[in-house]
Amino acid sequence: YRADGGDDSLDLLSVGPDGMLYFTQRTYQSFDDQWTVLKQLDPKTGAVKDIYTTARKTTIDFYLFYDNELYLYEGFTGGRIGCVTGGKLTPLATIPDWENLYVADTMYCFGGKLYWLQLAPRDSNGDDRLMILDLETKKTSSVVTEADHYAYQGATLWSAELTNGDYPVVLKRRSLAMPELTETVRVMDEEFAHYAYDLYANG
Numbered sequence: 001y002r003a004d005g006g007d008d009s010l011d012l013l014s015v016g017p018d019g020m021l022y023f024t025q026r027t028y029q030s031f032d033d034q035w036t037v038l039k040q041l042d043p044k045t046g047a048v049k050d051i052y053t054t055a056r057k058t059t060i061d062f063y064l065f066y067d068n069e070l071y072l073y074e075g076f077t078g079g080r081i082g083c084v085t086g087g088k089l090t091p092l093a094t095i096p097d098w099e100n101l102y103v104a105d106t107m108y109c110f111g112g113k114l115y116w117l118q119l120a121p122r123d124s125n126g127d128d129r130l131m132i133l134d135l136e137t138k139k140t141s142s143v144v145t146e147a148d149h150y151a152y153q154g155a156t157l158w159s160a161e162l163t164n165g166d167y168p169v170v171l172k173r174r175s176l177a178m179p180e181l182t183e184t185v186r187v188m189d190e191e192f193a194h195y196a197y198d199l200y201a202n203g
Contacts, residue, residue: 001041001048009182016040017065022051024060038072038084041198052084065180066109073116079103081116081133093133093140108152110176112136115157117147130157130179143179153201 003010003025013023021041028034036059038051052058054074063072070084071092079095093116095103108115114133129142147159157174169188175181 001039001046012060012062014063017068019043022063024063026059032057034059038063050087052087054087061103062106064107065107066114067112071109071114073103073107075103081107081114092135092138093131104162106158108153109135110155113176115152115176117145117150120144130174132179145174151201156201158201 001010001023009026009028011026013026014020016022016036017039021043022038023041024038026034026036026147033056035051035054035056039048040051041048048117052060052068052072053177057076058074059076061073061075063070065071072089073079073086074089079090080091081093081095082089082091092114099142103116105117112135114135117128118127118130118131124186127144128146130145130147132141132143133139134141145159146161147157149160149196155176157176157179159172159174161170161172170184171186171188173183173185
């Protein structure tokens with residue numbers, strides 16, 4: 001598959017639970033005239049169809065499949081998380097003050113709940129938060145976190161967190177069943193702060 005326009009870009013390639021390939025195509029004509037389409041490609045036939053198209057000045061930042069449903073986050077001119085059915089988005093949560101908040105680049109589903117990290121600007125006094133959306137009740141809750149890097153593993157959120165906004169970096173484990181409780185697994189050496197790092201979970 002090749003994007004049609006010279007300013008179009010392809011991103012967020014994944015394999016869905018149905019074995020189909022999914023990806024986004026962002027069309028940019030100007031700052032005020034850009035949009036994103038989530039597409040599905042059949043690897044056997046090469047057939048491509050549109051799954052969801054955003055409004056103008058709106059992007060699809062990330063998406064996931066969970067329990068036979070498709071969830072995604074729309075950004076750029078406003079933040080909202082929703083479920084896509086029949087080409088339409090049903091909003092489930094909005095991101096308040098989206099111009100100043102940053103939503104980390106992934107979502108995660110486990111136990112009937114949707115999780116994402118909502119990061120406050122570093123020059124503000126706001127808190128970074130782990131946001132929790134109950135997919136049954138549609139109610140949203142949150143807990144404060146200082147996660148600098150993070151990885152999900154089953155019912156666990158692993159995070160590398162600063163200590164009161166400063167070093168040393170602390171490796172913590174948080175149960176998604178009781179997200180207000182954390183366990184410190186290791187305090188990293190001071191020299192660790194001088195290296196670029198990321199966090200991955202396997203298994």
